[in-house]
Amino acid sequence: MKLITILGPTATGKTKLAAHLAFRANGEIIGADSRQVFRKMNIGTGKDYEDYIVEGTLIPYHLVDIMEPGEEFSVFDFYKGFVSAFNEISGKGKLPILCGGTGLYLESVLKRYLLMEVPENIELRKGLSAKDENELIEILSGLKSLHNTTDTVCKDRLVRAIEIEYFHKENPAKQPQWPEFESYVFGVNYERSVVMKRITSRLKTRLDNGMVEEVESLIRSGVKKDRLKTYGLEYKYVTQYLEKEIDYNEMFRLLNIAIHQFSKRQMTWFRRMERNGINIYWIDGNMPIEDKVDL
RNA sequence: GGUACCAUAGCUCAGUUGGUAGAGCAACGGACUGAAAAUCCGUGUGUCGCUGGUUCAAAUCCCGCUGGUACCA
Numbered sequence: 001m002k003l004i005t006i007l008g009p010t011a012t013g014k015t016k017l018a019a020h021l022a023f024r025a026n027g028e029i030i031g032a033d034s035r036q037v038f039r040k041m042n043i044g045t046g047k048d049y050e051d052y053i054v055e056g057t058l059i060p061y062h063l064v065d066i067m068e069p070g071e072e073f074s075v076f077d078f079y080k081g082f083v084s085a086f087n088e089i090s091g092k093g094k095l096p097i098l099c100g101g102t103g104l105y106l107e108s109v110l111k112r113y114l115l116m117e118v119p120e121n122i123e124l125r126k127g128l129s130a131k132d133e134n135e136l137i138e139i140l141s142g143l144k145s146l147h148n149t150t151d152t153v154c155k156d157r158l159v160r161a162i163e164i165e166y167f168h169k170e171n172p173a174k175q176p177q178w179p180e181f182e183s184y185v186f187g188v189n190y191e192r193s194v195v196m197k198r199i200t201s202r203l204k205t206r207l208d209n210g211m212v213e214e215v216e217s218l219i220r221s222g223v224k225k226d227r228l229k230t231y232g233l234e235y236k237y238v239t240q241y242l243e244k245e246i247d248y249n250e251m252f253r254l255l256n257i258a259i260h261q262f263s264k265r266q267m268t269w270f271r272r273m274e275r276n277g278i279n280i281y282w283i284d285g286n287m288p289i290e291d292k293v294d295l
Numbered sequence: 296g297g298u299a300c301c302a303u304a305g306c307u308c309a310g311u312u313g314g315u316a317g318a319g320c321a322a323c324g325g326a327c328u329g330a331a332a333a334u335c336c337g338u339g340u341g342u343c344g345c346u347g348g349u350u351c352a353a354a355u356c357c358c359g360c361u362g363g364u365a366c367c368a
Contacts, residue, residue, distance in 0.1 A: 073330075079328095102331065114328075144343045146335075148335055149335075231332070265332085
């Protein structure tokens with residue numbers, strides 16, 4: 001079995017390329033984008049349904065529009081979705097094409113992360129519920145090195161993180177059911193200054209196309225503002241604008257910078273993957289879509 | 296035309312009584328295994344507008360020039 005991966009920083013036309021490849025090679029797309037999984041988050045996530053249509057044919061896609069905005073979705077949920085989509089596609093004799101820009105999700109597949117279903121541990125939870133946040137942070141940092149504070153902002157997440165670490169310690173031998181595949185990874189990229197220009201002009205288009213209204217309607221439908229802010233970028237800054245924390249020009253300026261920085265962080269992931277032995281065949285974004293020859 | 300003020304990092308600016316410069320933002324590099332578009336760590340990148348002078352020593356004081364801002368004509 002083969003797995004083709006198409007990755008790259010934001011605003012480089014990955015989806016379009018993946019769709020053309022799928023059209024040519026009888027494939028289906030598996031999204032590796034942590035924000036496009038949410039329905040009704042379209043303009044802000046750069047979800048463009050047109051991209052999936054090649055010469056009038058709709059290319060089937062997976063792991064896009066599978067959650068309601070505001071719901072929880074994690075690498076593990078992605079992993080499960082990936083495995084079942086991969087099996088379904090290859091079961092039909094078609095070619096799975098993983099396409100997206102979320103480094104963690106891509107790496108979880110390409111480096112075959114050890115991820116297992118971790119059941120709730122009632123007994124452990126009972127013991128932990130008596131402790132305060134600082135004690136929990138201490139316990140967690142004894143189990144793993146803490147790289148971020150997303151795990152430690154609230155008690156629920158702390159308890160869950162500890163639960164997962166305990167489970168891994170107690171069940172070290174359990175390997176997840178990874179499908180076997182020959183992996184080919186392609187990266188789409190432009191010179192950094194070009195990516196930045198593309199980001200800026202795309203941001204203008206998005207605003208003209210109703211991005212602010214999209215966020216407004218998410219808020220109206222009951223998505224919490226704090227939740228929107230954790231979605232980052234467009235959702236964070238537009239929410240701040242709607243909250244009148246910043247004015248329109250400031251929103252544009254800060255958001256534009258934040259997306260530039262995001263694309264840089266994405267490249268950090270890709271470089272690291274290469275250092276860790278994943279071969280990425282880079283494709284110049286300026287090249288016409290006819291670079292599917294590489295199959 | 297006259298007077299005053301300003302000119303320091305990519306940007307906005309600090310820089311005490313002279314001892315060859317430093318913050319914020321940007322930029323750049325990195326980390327990352329259950330929210331990852333999140334979260335966090337590291338790095339100063341400089342003809343101190345130009346020219347001449349005073350001084351052991353000038354971003355700092357003086358002359359002139361250039362550019363800008365404000366006010367007076």
